[in-house]
Amino acid sequence: MDRLEAMAMLVSAVEEGSLSAAARKLRIPVTTLTRNVNDLEALVGTKLLVRSTRKLRLTEAGSGYVESAKQILEQVDEQQRRAAGEFTAPRGELVVTTPVQVARLRVLPVIDQFLALYPEIRIRLLQSDRNVDLIDSHADVAVRVGRLRDSSLVATRVGSLRVVTVASKELLRRQGEPASPEGLRSYPCVVFDSPNLSPWRFRNRDTGEISTIAEVPRLLVSSPDAAVDAAIDSIGATVVLEHDADAAIKAGKLTYILQEYEVEPIPVHIVHLTRNNMPLKLRRFIDFAVPGLREALAEFGRVPPIEQRPPAA
Known part of the structure; x- marks a missing residue:
């Protein structure tokens, strides 16, 4: 058994959550990985993993061992990179x-x-x-x-x-332009589900007051491109990062609304x-x-x- 190789297999198993997932990632048979972990436990003299059919968990001894193994593997990797010249030439x-x-x-x-x-x-x-x-x-x-x-x-x-609110001119023609963020509660909206953008937040530039709009999306999407495309198609107004809508704004397909309520970039x-x-x-x-x-x-x-x-x- 190569101890460093067995350590790397153990760490991979913990990070992937199962022996089979780690074996797939490392492109080795599950039996090979299992044997190496067993040999490592025999060498250490204690149980490191508790296995079940679907998942595994570390024992108390295993938790400390894995943290030490990560540090050792990182130090070995750094020394290999140093020997390869990464600290003396950009490569x-x-x-x-x-x-x-x-x-x-x-x-x-x-x-x-x-x-x-x-x-x-x-x-x-x-x-x-x-x-x-x-x-x-x-x-x-x-x-x-x-x-x-x-x-x-x-x-x-x-x-x-910048976090901007945009809509198509056709939507504004049909629905009118909301005078304040509160108007979005009854306005058709396209929501890009993002940690940085959900829920929609607005700031009154005069008072500094922050308000949050619990919008009810007409369409909920998982990418800014989809939000911008749907807004161009007049499905609803949307809130995105400015650079996501920049091309559509410059092409005249979308326009800014509620600029006086933008939050800090x-x-x-x-x-x-x-x-x-x-x-x-x-x-x-x-x-x-x-x-x-x-x-x-x-x-x-x-x-x-x-x-x-x-x-x-």
Whole structure:
């Protein structure tokens, strides 16, 4: 038995929630994984896992052992990367995690330019609208939209994104324009179900008062693209991040409403784990991506003066 390999199998089993799921991820037979975990328990001299047909759980001894195993595996990985030259030259794989739409619209162009400059660096992009844990996902760096909650991360602000309410001119012609957020309670709405946007929040720019609208969606969607498309089709008004609706607004397919009730723009950060010795690939990426994303986001964080428009006919 290779002890480090067995540790990696144990950690994978815990992270995946079952031996079979870990075996599929590692592309090995379940019997091989089970045998290695059993051998590891025999070597340690205690039970680490309690298995059932559907799931597994760690024993008290197993909880401590897995945490130590993670640290050991991370140290071994770092030494291997150091030996491969990642700390003396920008090379190797870089794992970046970012929200799906932000990746497509803002991060990918920056990555494309970065890869052109550093041919010995490979990037694996993890796109998810939930905040992926950097340690569990073995990610090097993340782009986060929203207020940061994990104080253990090193964060650099790269911009912000306005939260805007938009509707088509045809919908405004049919329904009229709501005079205040309260008017949305009886207005056809398309809701993008997102932690940063649900429920809909509004702020009176004169008083600073925050109100929350428990909207009843005519259509509930799981992506900003779908919300924008439905709004263009006049199904309802919607609340999205400005850059999601930017092309439709510039094309005249959607228009802003309730601008005087916009909340403060949502911050965008690049975050990474605190490390005493940062691989050059990560340092080079941060040095390149911070100004690149600041430029890409520059036009989407400024709240413009209230636009005076005549009421819809």
